[in-house]
Amino acid sequence: MGLRVLDDTEVRARLDARTATEAVRRALLAHHAGTLAAPARVRAPLGGGDLVVTAGRLREQGLFGFRAYDTLVDAEQLVAVWDETGQLRLVVHGEELGPRRTGAxxxxxxxxxxxxxxxxxxxxxxxxxxxxxxxxxxxxxxxxxxxxxxxxxxxxxxxxxxxxxxxxxxxxxxxxxxxxxxxxxxxxxxxxxxxxxxxxxxxxxxxxxxxxxxxxxxxxxxxxxxxxxxxxxxxxxxxxxxxxxxxxxxxxxxxxxxxxxxxxxxxxxxxxxxxxxxxxxxxxxxxxxxxx
Amino acid sequence: MGLRVLDDTEVRARLDARTATEAVRRALLAHHAGTLAAPARVRAPLGGGDLVVTAGRLREQGLFGFRAYDTLVDAEQLVAVWDETGQLRLVVHGEELGPRRTGAxxxxxxxxxxxxxxxxxxxxxxxxxxxxxxxxxxxxxxxxxxxxxxxxxxxxxxxxxxxxxxxxxxxxxxxxxxxxxxxxxxxxxxxxxxxxxxxxxxxxxxxxxxxxxxxxxxxxxxxxxxxxxxxxxxxxxxxxxxxxxxxxxxxxxxxxxxxxxxxxxxxxxxxxxxxxxxxxxxxxxxxxxxxx
CATH class of the missing domain: 3.40.50.720 (NAD(P)-binding Rossmann-like Domain)
Structure with missing residues (x-):
């Protein structure tokens, strides 16, 4: 499988609320069980704003990745997901995924x-x-x-x-x-x-x-x-x-x-x-x- | 302009050494002039390894972004570049870009x-x-x-x-x-x-x-x-x-x-x-x- 790249149009079309809430519920349980590594966000100062990265690793699913956003210009967010063989599987960019995750x-x-x-x-x-x-x-x-x-x-x-x-x-x-x-x-x-x-x-x-x-x-x-x-x-x-x-x-x-x-x-x-x-x-x- | 996504095949085909050395020379001069923000790398521990992010902002070119790599499984690297309107312009993934940059x-x-x-x-x-x-x-x-x-x-x-x-x-x-x-x-x-x-x-x-x-x-x-x-x-x-x-x-x-x-x-x-x-x-x- 190659890399999938999804933008806001595709997130709107593909992400239903039931899928999002089930994914979040599973992640919250994994966090409690200790199988979701969710370190504190890290920041790289770029002058006038920061690049901010929140990373996570889902051991059960064999996936890791991060969300990156900036405080410079309120740019498009980027979520990247690798599998544990090291292949980059998915890039999601835009504004849709973050709030839907929070909603879930x-x-x-x-x-x-x-x-x-x-x-x-x-x-x-x-x-x-x-x-x-x-x-x-x-x-x-x-x-x-x-x-x-x-x-x-x-x-x-x-x-x-x-x-x-x-x-x-x-x-x-x-x-x-x-x-x-x-x-x-x-x-x-x-x-x-x-x-x-x-x-x-x-x-x-x-x-x-x-x-x-x-x-x-x-x-x-x-x-x-x-x-x-x-x-x-x-x-x-x-x-x-x-x-x-x-x-x-x-x-x-x-x-x-x-x-x-x-x-x-x-x-x-x-x-x-x-x-x-x-x-x-x-x-x-x-x-x-x-x-x- | 939308997002461009380039993999190793495309980097090999498109990146010539003259382009790479000129880009690096310009970045080194910008760093000296204070127009390249290049903060220390940041790390997010994921258990058994870290996600590492090196960020940069090229003020002259109106671009910022980062390279992300991991110390867990030696996964594909990801370089992402935004312009200063906040649009994600480019994602490069794979193994080719990093060593070519170092060579340059x-x-x-x-x-x-x-x-x-x-x-x-x-x-x-x-x-x-x-x-x-x-x-x-x-x-x-x-x-x-x-x-x-x-x-x-x-x-x-x-x-x-x-x-x-x-x-x-x-x-x-x-x-x-x-x-x-x-x-x-x-x-x-x-x-x-x-x-x-x-x-x-x-x-x-x-x-x-x-x-x-x-x-x-x-x-x-x-x-x-x-x-x-x-x-x-x-x-x-x-x-x-x-x-x-x-x-x-x-x-x-x-x-x-x-x-x-x-x-x-x-x-x-x-x-x-x-x-x-x-x-x-x-x-x-x-x-x-x-x-x-």
């Missing part, structure tokens, strides 16, 4: 952490990250009463239209973020905001919330009060979540929850929060799943 | 450091690295009386045959390394030996020598006595040569010599030694030259 992680987390059954879902943010979360969630759970809020209403309207057309999901545009959060089973916050866009008191008991955007101690899209209030705090990578708003001592790894080695939600009234950091190596796993 | 660096160094005129050349080692040195040198200088020695005579014979066929260069196989070193204008040592394969006293005054293989303080293919004896010591990257057998205080950077900012050879009787470390970013420069 969020969906696996939501499926494991939210209460069972169909979901009343709220989306805070209507950008590409919010989109891929809905894309992936709708593949693992039945969703009902989806509400979306964006600082720019026309973006939310475009999001709702696209959800109907492409996912067959009815999405209602709401006027205030609060309306996307109150009386929901699950809330996805996916903004670029560095100050909280939701309030802890808006969440009903039992709600699951996922934060995809900024989560640093100084810059974060969800409030500290929510982290303090939540009884279940999970992340896809403890190592990568280090130094975030989330206290390390309270965080549990998603792979451990999936493996049954750590508790996730134990009660229907608990608030659960997923801190999404993008476990390294999952891009390689999703890319590999594209070519079977 | 050696040729530019030899051309700048050896005495003027046609060269009596000696090659110690007959592997791929020795081959690409001869390939590149024969594009920048007339070579006469080329001798090659290898620990395995059949490799040297194959090398000589290929040189005649592909480069039109007559190469004589010699029985002992010494015969490839005595009475030469230039000697290229390109082995994997971790102990010296040449002796300092074999070199006539005025000889230029290049060491491509191991050059650590403990493991090195040329003897410490040669480094002590040489009056001119040059490397393609002071940063990357740090910690080698070569004393930092005596090394001069090749880009500075090419720019006329540092002396190279100042006398016909000087022994000069080139410590080849593979300046980061030069792979990107050679790859970019492939597509013009």
């Amino acid at each position: 992680i969020g969906a696996v987390a939501l499926d494991a952490m939210a209460r069972p059954g169909a979901l009343r879902l709220g989306l805070v943010g209507a950008g590409v990250q919010a989109w891929t979360q809905l894309w992936a969630v709708s593949a693992v759970r039945a969703v009902t009463e989806v509400a979306v809020w964006s600082r720019r209403r026309e973006r939310a309207e475009g999001f709702a239209r696209r959800a109907g057309e492409q996912l067959g999901v009815t999405v209602r545009v709401v006027e205030r973020a609060e309306q996307a959060v109150r009386e929901r089973d699950a809330v996805i916050v996916a903004t670029k905001s560095t100050t909280p866009v939701v309030a802890s008191e808006w969440l009903a008991p039992g709600t699951h919330l996922s934060t995809v955007g900024p989560k640093g101690p100084e810059a974060h899209e969800v409030p500290v009060e929510l982290v303090e209030r939540a009884e279940v705090l999970v992340t896809d990578s403890l190592a990568q979540a280090a130094g975030s708003l989330f206290p390390a001592g309270r965080l549990v790894e998603l792979g451990a929850v999936l493996a049954g080695a750590a508790p996730g939600r134990t009660h229907a009234d608990q608030i659960s929060v997923f801190c999404s950091v993008g476990l390294a190596g999952t891009e390689v796993a999703v890319a590999a799943a594209l070519v079977g | 660096i050696g040729a530019v160094a030899l051309d700048a450091m050896a005495r003027p005129g046609a060269l009596r050349l000696g090659l110690v080692g007959a592997g791929v690295q020795a081959w690409t040195q001869l390939w590149a040198v024969s594009a920048v200088r007339a070579v006469t009386e080329v001798a090659v020695w290898s620990r395995r005579r059949e490799r040297a014979e194959g090398f000589a045959r290929r040189a005649g066929e592909q480069l039109g260069v007559t190469v004589r196989v010699v029985e002992r390394a010494e015969q490839a070193v005595r009475e030469r204008d230039a000697v290229i040592v390109a082995t994997k030996s971790t102990t010296p394969v040449v002796a300092s006293e074999w070199l006539a005054p005025g000889t230029h020598l290049s060491t491509v293989g191991p050059k650590g303080p403990e493991a090195h293919e040329v003897p410490v006595e040669l480094v002590e004896r040489a009056e001119v010591l040059v490397t393609d990257s002071l940063a990357q040569a740090a910690g080698s057998l070569f004393p930092a205080g005596r090394l001069v950077e090749l880009g500075a010599v090419l720019a006329g900012a540092a002396p190279g050879r100042t006398h016909a009787d000087q022994i000069s030694v080139f410590c080849s470390v593979g300046l980061a970013g030069t792979e990107v420069a050679v790859a970019a030259a492939l597509v013009g």
Whole structure:
């Protein structure tokens, strides 16, 4: 087999949400089992920005590779996958794979952490990250009463239209973020905001919330009060979540929850929060799943 | 323009030595001028081996990228080049580009450091690295009386045959390394030996020598006595040569010599030694030259 090269058009055509979530679930379990090597990201300074590489090795599948991106010009991302004979098998370039991978992680987390059954879902943010979360969630759970809020209403309207057309999901545009959060089973916050866009008191008991955007101690899209209030705090990578708003001592790894080695939600009234950091190596796993 | 993907067959067909040496010369000058960002290589541990990335940014050409290779299974290398609009322009994969880049660096160094005129050349080692040195040198200088020695005579014979066929260069196989070193204008040592394969006293005054293989303080293919004896010591990257057998205080950077900012050879009787470390970013420069 030679090298396969896939661009965004091919990723859109070939990557379905079920494949992506299954690849991510397997990678999260492998990480817990110690068969996914996912070292900390490495950076090469290029003057005015860095080249950033997140590498991973999937021992079970006999594959390794990386995702490379830059902070210079926000260039096309590159994911490369080798097999363990040393042959370069796959190059995926463009913008599509990364957010879909993140969406798949969020969906696996939501499926494991939210209460069972169909979901009343709220989306805070209507950008590409919010989109891929809905894309992936709708593949693992039945969703009902989806509400979306964006600082720019026309973006939310475009999001709702696209959800109907492409996912067959009815999405209602709401006027205030609060309306996307109150009386929901699950809330996805996916903004670029560095100050909280939701309030802890808006969440009903039992709600699951996922934060995809900024989560640093100084810059974060969800409030500290929510982290303090939540009884279940999970992340896809403890190592990568280090130094975030989330206290390390309270965080549990998603792979451990999936493996049954750590508790996730134990009660229907608990608030659960997923801190999404993008476990390294999952891009390689999703890319590999594209070519079977 | 879309993405170009080139494999070894295409590199062999498209990359001529003149193009490679000119690309490398320009990159070395850019490095001296401060317009080539070439940070230290970065490594991501994957368990049992590392993924290694050497990145570079060529500001004059508006390009950046990297070479990635691994120490796990000695896999195909990958060179990726983006332009500064963020478009991924080029992916080169396989085994050919890296050694040709190294050969081109050696040729530019030899051309700048050896005495003027046609060269009596000696090659110690007959592997791929020795081959690409001869390939590149024969594009920048007339070579006469080329001798090659290898620990395995059949490799040297194959090398000589290929040189005649592909480069039109007559190469004589010699029985002992010494015969490839005595009475030469230039000697290229390109082995994997971790102990010296040449002796300092074999070199006539005025000889230029290049060491491509191991050059650590403990493991090195040329003897410490040669480094002590040489009056001119040059490397393609002071940063990357740090910690080698070569004393930092005596090394001069090749880009500075090419720019006329540092002396190279100042006398016909000087022994000069080139410590080849593979300046980061030069792979990107050679790859970019492939597509013009």
